[in-house]
Amino acid sequence: xxxxxxxxxxxxxxxxxxxxxxxxxxxxxxxxxxxxxxxxxxxxxxxxxxxxxxxxxxxxxxxxxxxxxxxxxxxxxxxxxxxxxxxxxxxxxxxxxxxxxxxxxxxxxxxxxxxxxxxxxxxxxxxxxxxxxxxxxxxxxxxxxxxxxxxxxxxxxxxxxxxxxxxxxxxxxxxxxxxxxxxxxxxxxxxxxxxxxxxxxxxxxxxxxxxxxxxxx
Amino acid sequence: xxxxxxxxxxxxxxxxxxxxxxxxxxxxxxxxxxxxxxxxxxxxxxxxxxxxxxxxxxxxxxxxxxxxxxxxxxxxxxxxxxxxxxxxxxxxxxxxxxxxxxxxxxxxxxxxxxxxxxxxxxxxxxxxxxxxxxxxxxxxxxxxxxxxxxxxxxxxxxxxxxxxxxxxxxxxxxxxxxxxxxxxxxxxxxxxxxxxxxxxxxxxxxxxxxxxxxxxx
Numbered sequence: 001x002x003x004x005x006x007x008x009x010x011x012x013x014x015x016x017x018x019x020x021x022x023x024x025x026x027x028x029x030x031x032x033x034x035x036x037x038x039x040x041x042x043x044x045x046x047x048x049x050x051x052x053x054x055x056x057x058x059x060x061x062x063x064x065x066x067x068x069x070x071x072x073x074x075x076x077x078x079x080x081x082x083x084x085x086x087x088x089x090x091x092x093x094x095x096x097x098x099x100x101x102x103x104x105x106x107x108x109x110x111x112x113x114x115x116x117x118x119x120x121x122x123x124x125x126x127x128x129x130x131x132x133x134x135x136x137x138x139x140x141x142x143x144x145x146x147x148x149x150x151x152x153x154x155x156x157x158x159x160x161x162x163x164x165x166x167x168x169x170x171x172x173x174x175x176x177x178x179x180x181x182x183x184x185x186x187x188x189x190x191x192x193x194x195x196x197x198x199x200x201x202x203x204x205x206x207x208x209x210x211x212x213x214x215x216x217x
Numbered sequence: 218x219x220x221x222x223x224x225x226x227x228x229x230x231x232x233x234x235x236x237x238x239x240x241x242x243x244x245x246x247x248x249x250x251x252x253x254x255x256x257x258x259x260x261x262x263x264x265x266x267x268x269x270x271x272x273x274x275x276x277x278x279x280x281x282x283x284x285x286x287x288x289x290x291x292x293x294x295x296x297x298x299x300x301x302x303x304x305x306x307x308x309x310x311x312x313x314x315x316x317x318x319x320x321x322x323x324x325x326x327x328x329x330x331x332x333x334x335x336x337x338x339x340x341x342x343x344x345x346x347x348x349x350x351x352x353x354x355x356x357x358x359x360x361x362x363x364x365x366x367x368x369x370x371x372x373x374x375x376x377x378x379x380x381x382x383x384x385x386x387x388x389x390x391x392x393x394x395x396x397x398x399x400x401x402x403x404x405x406x407x408x409x410x411x412x413x414x415x416x417x418x419x420x421x422x423x424x425x426x427x428x429x430x431x432x433x434x
Contacts, residue, residue: 055366056324056359067309073323074316092284099291105319106290107273110327127344142273149272 002034003064005075006053007209009039015210016175017203020072021060023169025205027076027162029198031083039209072169073105076162086162093158100156100163108146109170111138116173139179147183154192168193219251220281222292223270224426226256232427233392234420237289238277240386242422244293244379246415248300256426289386290322293379303379310375317373317380325363326387328355333390356396364400371409385410 007021021037028035044050045057053061054070061068062075069075077098080086087094115135122128146167150156155164168190174180181187193199224238238254245252261267262274270278271287278285279292286292294315297303304311332352339345363384367373372381385407391397398404410416 051362051365056320056362058324067312069312069316071316071319071323073319074312077315077319078312095284095286095291095295098294099286099288102288102290102294102322103273106288106322106326107275109323110330113327114331125344125347127342127348130342131344145268145273148268 001065002036003028003062004036004038005063006038006040006050006059006061007206008059009041009044009209010213011206011210015207017206018173018175019059019206020169022202022206023072023165024060024062024075024079025202026165026169026199027079027086029201030165030196031079031085033079033083037205037209039213073101073166076165077101080162086165088158088161096157097161097163100161101166104163104166104170108142108167109173111135111142112170112173115139115177136177136179139174139177140182143179143183143186147186150185150189152185154189160193160196164189164193218282219253220245220279221253221255222280223255223257223267223276223278224423225276226258226261226426227430228423228427232424234423235390235392236276236423237386239419239423240289240382241277241279241292241296242419243382243386243416244296244303246418247382247413248296248302250296250300254422254426256430290318290383293382294318297379303382305375305378313374314378314380317378318383321380321383321387325359325384326390328352328359329387329390332356332394353394353396356391356394357399360396360400360403364403367402367406369402371406377410377413381406381410 005021005024008019011019013019025035040050040059045054045059050061051057053063053068056070058070060072060075061070062078069078076086087097115132115138118128118131118135122131155161156167157163171180171186171190180190194203222238222241225236228236230236242252257267257276262271262276267278268274270280270285273287275287277289277292278287279295286295293303304314332349332355335345335348335352339348372378373384374380388397388403388407397407411420
């Protein structure tokens with residue numbers, strides 16, 4: 001039996017790979033672990049059956065035998081712990097890769113999500129135009145620091161790791177903003193990740209769900 | 218040699234235990250590991266020596282021999298992996314505790330920090346009064362879901378774990394807002410954590426730094 005994850009039946013990102021199941025699909029592909037997907041609608045995500053799997057009514061979740069967990073970070077880490085390919089064997093390098101996972105989720109993602117949320121839900125507010133430069137400024141600070149640390153390296157710390165997987169997934173949420181493009185090394189970093197065959201397989205799998213949900217190709 | 222962490226020389230929270238070194242101090246105390254602290258000023262946090270330790274110029278950092286890491290989540294996890302007391306031995310229970318660490322940082326903390334940031338930096342903006350109910354609404358959603366899941370249990374999943382440590386640390390940032398108090402089980406959960414002797418020792422240690430920095434008692 002393969003592990004089962006949940007994903008949006010109809011993703012609001014229209015198959016662009018920004019929903020958080022993409023991170024988990026990508027991790028599975030990197031380590032060569034097959035998986036099943038159960039699609040859930042937005043109403044289903046707030047029903048007791050799904051809330052038992054995910055107390056905050058979100059996707060993705062992960063079930064494997066007796067184990068049920070949630071949070072993309074926790075699931076990717078769980079996959080990375082059980083299979084070779086996403087965390088270095090050296091103890092110190094492993095700790096640094098885990099550090100980048102937390103940095104992606106705790107330090108880089110929040111201002112990016114805050115900016116995205118504003119574009120979605122505050123666009124018609126009187127304060128939208130005045131606040132956007134503030135939000136973009138917070139994102140720019142983090143991108144500048146990240147670009148400085150990455151420098152000319154291919155990945156954040158040695159070889160590709162779960163830390164890069166999470167960081168790239170977070171940065172992709174800035175697509176279309178033009179903010180990443182202010183740092184050519186970050187653009188190249190994302191492109192490098194997106195050219196991985198595991199990434200392409202994961203992307204195609206989630207895109208197929210979108211195509212099926214929209215009833216065409 | 219004990220591990221060395223960094224903390225604010227003069228914490229903006231005035232010793233209330235809300236700076237992120239508190240999470241790490243608490244973890245050290247739970248597992249009985251001695252540690253050293255290097256205090257840094259705000260200007261020092263943006264200098265090359267500190268940026269080499271923490272690319273985003275924040276605290277805490279952690280150094281132990283050849284290893285240097287950052288991010289409170291990563292450091293608490295590193296401590297929890299190396300010592301008994303913060304993660305269950307059972308593999309599935311361990312994965313669930315790690316899930317709660319990520320949930321605290323990725324799902325519960327962002328709307329709480331967004332609300333706190335607004336009270337700090339947008340209080341004089343024309344939109345402050347109109348936005349605050351939106352921000353509080355987002356926090357209320359998460360608190361309601363968390364309260365529902367916790368129910369009458371003492372801790373989020375079995376015994377106290379690093380997941381509870383992170384979740385309580387995140388909820389404490391709502392102190393004074395009245396939002397936690399809408400859920401008596403969450404208030405009791407925080408009080409239960411704060412009554413742990415390890416918590417008290419960690420709190421007292423960071424408070425002593427504040428007292429020393431302010432030149433009095």
